[in-house]
Amino acid sequence: MKYSVPKGINREAHIGWCPGCGHGIIVRLVAEAAAELGINDRIIMVEDVACGEFAQTVTQYNNIGGAHGRPIITAAGAKRARPDAIVIAHPGDGSAYSIGIESTMHCALRNENILALVVNNGVFGMTGGQMSPASLPGQKTTSSPKGRDINKNGSPFDVVKALGQFDIAYLARGTVSSPAQVIKSGKMIKKALQKQMDGEGFCLVEILSPCPTNWNLSPVNALKYMKDVQEKYYQLGEFIDKGGKA
Numbered sequence: 001m002k003y004s005v006p007k008g009i010n011r012e013a014h015i016g017w018c019p020g021c022g023h024g025i026i027v028r029l030v031a032e033a034a035a036e037l038g039i040n041d042r043i044i045m046v047e048d049v050a051c052g053e054f055a056q057t058v059t060q061y062n063n064i065g066g067a068h069g070r071p072i073i074t075a076a077g078a079k080r081a082r083p084d085a086i087v088i089a090h091p092g093d094g095s096a097y098s099i100g101i102e103s104t105m106h107c108a109l110r111n112e113n114i115l116a117l118v119v120n121n122g123v124f125g126m127t128g129g130q131m132s133p134a135s136l137p138g139q140k141t142t143s144s145p146k147g148r149d150i151n152k153n154g155s156p157f158d159v160v161k162a163l164g165q166f167d168i169a170y171l172a173r174g175t176v177s178s179p180a181q182v183i184k185s186g187k188m189i190k191k192a193l194q195k196q197m198d199g200e201g202f203c204l205v206e207i208l209s210p211c212p213t214n215w216n217l218s219p220v221n222a223l224k225y226m227k228d229v230q231e232k233y234y235q236l237g238e239f240i241d242k243g244g245k246a
């Protein structure tokens with residue numbers, strides 16, 4: 001197989017992601033989809049103050065640094081100001097489902113014509129691996145050293161259950177735990193970008209992603225954990241596909 005870097009990726013950039021992190025794979029999928037759709041010059045990515053923000057140097061796209069928890073609402077504003085732009089918010093699960101949950105829900109309710117690309121690694125990665133709304137029952141984190149107790153901490157936030165009945169364009173969940181799944185996730189991202197180009201409305205694609213550093217696992221064992229545990233809890237697939245078949 002010939003390896004080539006998609007247009008849109010800045011291969012000279014310093015990359016801050018830890019070995020085995022999923023963020024870089026997911027940003028690469030954005031770049032592949034954008035190049036295939038011929039929209040490199042139209043992309044605006046909106047980052048969070050979180051691990052995803054390294055995409056600012058890794059990509060050649062226009063980019064906005066949003067406040068923590070606010071990339072989705074910032075993306076909605078950018079899209080309203082620049083309707084020709086293709087706008088992608090790139091938060092983590094901590095951002096989109098905790099401090100930013102209100103703007104996630106209301107952007108969905110307003111069917112804002114953007115892509116919310118949520119990287120779900122089940123922890124607040126950048127700040128040291130605290131429990132996030134998406135941490136799994138029993139998951140040990142730095143703020144739940146004995147494991148998430150659903151009686152005390154509540155159940156994990158499942159965006160498919162939360163937005164499943166909303167009138168939005170697209171809702172899908174992928175993962176990057178294997179090459180086949182990476183390809184499937186790339187198709188989801190590309191479909192969501194096409195929907196934005198067609199003016200269909202709000203698309204949320206959640207990608208399950210490893211955080212070996214904060215899971216205290218090697219990159220290889222982090223992928224195993226995803227398959228054995230994370231993907232057993234969070235269903236993969238397409239759940240809303242307004243223009244197509246769900």
Ligand SMILES: Cc1ncc(C[n+]2csc(CCOP(=O)(O)OP(=O)(O)O)c2C)c(N)n1
Nearest residue numbers: 049050051068092093094095123124125126
């Ligand atoms: C208003 C505000 N609150 C809290 C923080 C601290 N903070 C920065 S990154 C982060 C965690 C990010 O976790 P997540 O959104 O899940 O993304 P990840 O780093 O795991 O990709 C937090 C709490 C901040 N920068 N601003």
Ligand code: SF4
Nearest residue numbers: 017018021051125211
């Ligand atoms: S802390 Fe986790 S999410 Fe952040 S760069 Fe490292 S592996 Fe990725």
